[in-house]
Amino acid sequence: MTIGDANASDSTGNRIKRSLLLLLQSPSTRKRLIFVIIAAIVLTLALVLLAGIFQNLLPTVPPTADLLSPKDRFGITRLYPTSPGGIEWSSKWDNGNARTIGNEVDPADNWFETTHGDGTYVIDGKGTLTASGDVIRMYIHDPADEREWSENLEITLYVKRISETQIVDYSGLQVFARTNHGTNGNENVNYCDDRGYGGLVGINGRWAFEKESAHHLDDGYTRAAGQRPSGDLPKNTWVGFKYVLRNMDDNTKVKLELYRDTTGGANGGNWQKVTEFVDNGDNFGVGRGACRPEVDPSLPLIHSFINDSSETGKPMLSVYARHEYGTMAYSDFTIREINPLP
Incomplete structure (x- = not known):
């Protein structure tokens, strides 16, 4: 230039x-x-x-593993395939983030919350949660309280009994599904939303099912199909617990199954069926306490039978695990939606 x-x-x-x-x-x-x-x-x-x-309008679903894999992300065997479009929640206790939470939502997983109990939850970041207290409650649900869990589920976790501060007749692990139980309401008011099916393993080694028909009544609980495959639930030993719920006979009955693994998850676990039961509408809760006087406590907990009596219209919003008066450790916790039986 x-x-x-x-x-x-x-x-x-x-x-x-x-x-x-x-x-x-x-x-x-x-x-x-x-x-x-x-x-x-x-x-x-x-x-x-x-x-x-x-x-906020998008459906909130937890991350899923490969739904076609025969094993979950922890390497634990799946007994039944995940349903098309079904979701899988898995615990986030192995994310390298050691943390202790009280009665709150897990800051690392907004599907997991402990606000309904009174305990301390120590997460080591390597895969184990140790829960201590008198009223341990671990709820898993859509944080927006919109999407209910499917009626048909395969729930898996490993539990380690550590110690008890008091022993009651229900001491041990209880996992409830097809329930709401105060998730988006008051459990001491919405009694019909408190209904649920429990899978239990007591510290005495007895595995059974429980149907809660009336949370507020002493006779609002019924147990069935109890089995004691060996001695007491051992201390300081990982025991695999798998709970399967599926509708059957064109969604008119509910089949419940409990499986145990005593290998600590080796090669996916050696899952042996401990007990099973079919709620056909006249054999589980007959004559027991009802959530309301006009509601039949023996109704199978199926949407078509119970939606009309649900206070919130979402009677299957949550899955929760619980124990009382002591310390237990948990790991490899998953919830998967599966297909019903024909």
Whole structure:
């Protein structure tokens, strides 16, 4: 570029600068510029708000493993395949984040919360949660309280009995499904939402099923199909617990199954059936306490039978695990939606 070209370029640049300055000095131009800036800010805020609303409208589902794999992400054998479109929740206790929580939502997993009990939950970040206290309650549910669990589930966990501070007739692990039990309401008011099917293993080594028909009544609980395959639940030993619930006979009956693994999960576990039971509507809860006087306590807990009496319209919002008066450790906890029986 020659000196003359450079001078011409500088002259053009100066003219552009002067023109811009004159425009900015114009009141009408300043108003239009302010309007454009405000409009841009409002548009940006609106887009952010819409994005947030849209995100909240999306179904909240937990991350899933390979649903076609014969084993879950912990390497534990799945007995039944995951249903098409079914979800799988798995505990996030192995994410390298050691933490202790009280009665709160796990900051590392908003599907897992312990707000319904009174205990301390120590997560080592390597896969184990150790729960201590008088009222241990671990709920797993959609954090938005919108999506219910399927009626048909395969629930798996490993439990280690450590110690008891008091022994009662229900001491041990209890896992309940097809329940709401205060998830989005008051469990001492919404008694029909408290109904559920429990799979139990007591510290005395007895495995059984329990149907809760009336949380507020002494006769609102019925047990069935109890089996004691060996001695007491051993201390300081991992025992695999698998609980399967499936509808059958065109969604008119419920089949319950409990399986045990005593290998500590080696090669996926050696799962042996301990007991099973079919709730056919006249053999589980007959004559027991009812959640309301007009509700039949023997009804199988199937949507078509119980939705009308549910206080919230979501009677199967949660799965929860519980124990009382002592310390137990848990690991490799998964919940999967599976297919019903024909």
